[in-house]
Amino acid sequence: MIQVALVLVILAALAAVQTRYLRHGVIYLGLFSLGIAFVYLLYNAPDVALAEAIIGSTLSTVLFIVALQKYKIFTIYYRVSGEDAGQDAASQSVIKSLEKFCTKQELEAQIIYTTEPIADIVENHQFSIIMNKQNMQYDVFIHENNYKIDALKTYLSQELPSINVKILED
Amino acid sequence: MSDHSQLLSRSIGIIYPIILIFGLYVIFNGHVTPGGGFQGGAIIGAIMIAKYLADPIPFLSLEWTQSVEKATLLILYVLAALFCIVTTLQIVVGHFTIFLILSNTLIGLKVACGMSIIINRFVYYETR
Structure with missing residues (x-):
């Protein structure tokens, strides 16, 4: 025994x-x-x-x-193309809303603006979600192992139904 | 743990009094069975965690718990000193059981207050 x-x-x-x-x-x-x-x-x-x-x-x-x-940092990569720096009103309201999600979930939001392609971000950086803006359409990429995946989906479907959530697989 | 779970809070509501009774049993029976003031106090302190998991609203004020803890420690010291004096002067002989139960109760209360302070402070107040 x-x-x-x-x-x-x-x-x-x-x-x-x-x-x-x-x-x-x-x-x-x-x-x-x-x-x-x-x-x-x-x-x-x-x-x-x-x-x-x-x-x-x-x-x-x-x-x-x-x-x-308590000490979880939620890293949001905001991917911008050359001419658009992510400072317009629509982008700012999307970012505000994501920050609200982080506060609700007791997370610390950290927003990083980048011009790198998504494949490079996935390959080289520690990220929680990646925001991508293309032709006024926002996409959110989230890794399949992220444990906030269901919470984020529910929140986005309530607050910002226009955003597509895409899941990255290993 | 901001997501409020109905299932969790209901089931904790049911086992809550059972944990409390078990803690009291461990304290009051500490002198004959395994356990004692410390273990029983820790079990009662765990109720704070159960409460936090069920609905995260502070329900004990920190100042109040701290005063109770300090008072308990003082009474415990006085009791120990009194017991030493009484037994060396042989005013009262025997009655170890009463003394053991009394000091176990005081230790249990003190540990429960201490655990509550740690948990309270940590989960409700401590941020960056």
């Missing part, structure tokens, strides 16, 4: 270190805490196990997730 629990703990610890997403790392850390609490219980230390289960898997997990939520 104890060997199984110890192997589980080691696996959870390795997964927490090796994962690509911080959010998954936090969940693995909670799993690690639960496993180690069980190991303490098997070693006849129920007091420590109780404290570990409460502090490790409840309080710290939620605090980490809240911290991630």
Whole structure:
């Protein structure tokens, strides 16, 4: 029994270190805490196990997730072509609306104006969404792994139904 | 976690009192079974997190919680000193259980207040 629990703990610890997403790392850390609490219980230390289960898997997990939520920066790449610098009223109102979305979701909006083609942005930069304006038609590109994808879709369909949301795949 | 989930808030509303009773059980039974003031206090502090997940509106004022915590710490110190004096002078012999339950309760209250302050401060006030 104890060997199984110890192997589980080691696996959870390795997964927490090796994962690509911080959010998954936090969940693995909670799993690690639960496993180690069980190991303490098997070693006849129920007091420590109780404290570990409460502090490790409840309080710290939620605090980490809240911290991630709070300090998230939402990077918006606004792609402009040569003659249009994105300063006209229509573009500004679209950007305002996206900033409102970020405030609603407790995100920090960071807007970057660029003239690079979309393929280059996808290849070289860390982005959350890419705005593209073409013949008065706005397109929003969002990566399929972005966890705000559903929230953004719902928000845009309510506030700005003219914008198309396009999903980038890996 | 600004998205308000009906499912989450309903289910938390149901398990909320059960967590509270479990926390109180751990505190009051701490001297005979595993657990004690710290663990029970942490369980009660976890209610704050459940409350935050259900609907994120602060419901305990920081000043009030801080005053309760300080008062509890003071009473705990006084109790410990009193117990030392009483047992060395042998005015009252025995009654360890009453002392244990009393100090566990005070520790539980203090830890619950401390956890609430940390969570309150962190999730509601701490921004950039």
